[in-house]
Amino acid sequence: MSESPQETKGRRQVVKFSFYHVDPAWRGLPEEERERGKRALGDVVRAFSDRVQIRSYSLVGTRGDADLLLWQICDRLDDIHQLAGFINGTPMGPYLTMPYSYVAMTRPSVYVGRNEARAERMVLHPRDSKYLFVYPFVKTREWYRLPLDHRQTMMDEHIRIGRKYPSVKLNTTYSFGLDDQEFVVSFETDEPADFLDLVMELREARTSLYTLRDTPIFSCLAMGLDEALDSLARAGENGSVPAAKVTWQKVADASDIPPGSSRVVYYAGDQVAIFNVSGELHAVSNRCPHANGALGDGVAADGSVTCPSHGSRFDLATGQPLEGPAARPVRTYGLRVEQNGVLLGPSKG
Ligand code: FES
Structure with missing residues (x-):
């Protein structure tokens, strides 16, 4: 020293x-x-x-x-x-x-x-x-x-x-x-x-x-x-393990997703990308069905999102591919807003 x-x-x-x-x-x-x-x-x-x-x-x-x-x-x-x-x-x-x-x-x-x-x-x-x-x-x-x-x-x-x-x-x-x-x-x-x-x-x-x-x-x-x-030992109600049923769940505050922005959350075992397109919120899986591109990083406009990896474009309401190499639809989720809370619901497909 x-x-x-x-x-x-x-x-x-x-x-x-x-x-x-x-x-x-x-x-x-x-x-x-x-x-x-x-x-x-x-x-x-x-x-x-x-x-x-x-x-x-x-x-x-x-x-x-x-x-x-x-x-x-x-x-x-x-x-x-x-x-x-x-x-x-x-x-x-x-x-x-x-x-x-x-x-x-x-x-x-x-x-x-x-x-x-x-x-x-x-x-x-x-x-x-x-x-x-x-x-x-x-x-x-x-x-x-x-x-x-x-x-x-x-x-x-x-x-x-x-x-x-x-x-x-x-x-x-x-x-x-x-x-x-x-x-x-x-x-x-x-x-x-x-x-x-x-x-x-x-x-x-x-x-x-x-x-x-x-x-x-x-x-x-x-x-x-x-x-x-x-945290050493947790239990759900009546000592049970919390049920893994898919139900409506709050995943974000609406104020955290202003128009033009997106956010990726976790819901029902999936990563879900939420887009605010001109004040309207849409939720789709963050995983592009073509080759796993991160859709949450894509550009959303006019009711669709374009994958940043190879340019596949998907309809945000139906998940259907509109153009690009993707042949399969992306999974979409139910979404509603209650008292500033963004709730996701079961997959629509
Ligand atoms: S991974 Fe999305 S278009 Fe290829």
């Missing part, structure tokens, strides 16, 4: 990423018992809110071996330790394991913000983003043997790429000597696609040559703790 202990002095935070997995047997418990367990766990977490900043995330559906993330930020490792013990002591404790656990701390970057107030880098300020992507990170030992100015040049490129994606906020925390990895990085964003593009571009940066390990990666959905706990 190139800094003296003096240069990293100041308030440092402890940061903990606790990934919990819930035993499937818990889902088989009577509902009252599950509710009791969730309530107790919620109470424990809330009781620590005067010492630990805790953000909760669900991984149900995004990861097979973890269900819940508690991202904890505080001043003392002891609080992290105590919180974990109390969680274990709740009625949910016997059903919880922690397959992934990362301890880290804040510190100023060696490569960024030499002119910035360093204290700002010592304190994390999570945003209210919808998604959090987390992974532990280890660099090769060769990296640390390179001269600092050589590393700085490579990091400048890395940082330049990061700045191209302002919708993604990076939090770097440090684990050297505290835990198995060297860093734990977490990215907050509302746009998972931006994060994907950023990571892909960073693979081409020279710093990537010196990455030893940057997995596992966790895709986490931000939600309040009660909601995150509810």
Whole structure:
């Protein structure tokens, strides 16, 4: 390291990423018992809110071996330790394991913000983003043997790429000597696609040559703790699975689809493109029957839409092909507007 202990002095935070997995047997418990367990766990977490900043995330559906993330930020490792013990002591404790656990701390970057107030880098300020992507990170030992100015040049490129994606906020925390990895990085964003593009571009940066390990990666959905706990096991009315019957369903606000615009929504297992042509709304499958072109990106005018891939034109009311290579009609959907809500109904064909 190139800094003296003096240069990293100041308030440092402890940061903990606790990934919990819930035993499937818990889902088989009577509902009252599950509710009791969730309530107790919620109470424990809330009781620590005067010492630990805790953000909760669900991984149900995004990861097979973890269900819940508690991202904890505080001043003392002891609080992290105590919180974990109390969680274990709740009625949910016997059903919880922690397959992934990362301890880290804040510190100023060696490569960024030499002119910035360093204290700002010592304190994390999570945003209210919808998604959090987390992974532990280890660099090769060769990296640390390179001269600092050589590393700085490579990091400048890395940082330049990061700045191209302002919708993604990076939090770097440090684990050297505290835990198995060297860093734990977490990215907050509302746009998972931006994060994907950023990571892909960073693979081409020279710093990537010196990455030893940057997995596992966790895709986490931000939600309040009660909601995150509810997401562990959901049921429809009377404990049943929600029926998959095709029925009228609100899919968008009409005000979000002004004249001349289009929007792709999900309905009845299909992607449906809704077009507003001079104030009139039409809904057809987003999939062109010729060769799967995205009709939602096509031009709609005079009651028809033209596929952007090879120019097939379809009647928006009937779905019939009017010109171009498509021989089959595109599926159309029932549509009505109620109190600004756009409702889609069963396919017309
Ligand atoms: S994919 Fe639409 S015309 Fe070819």
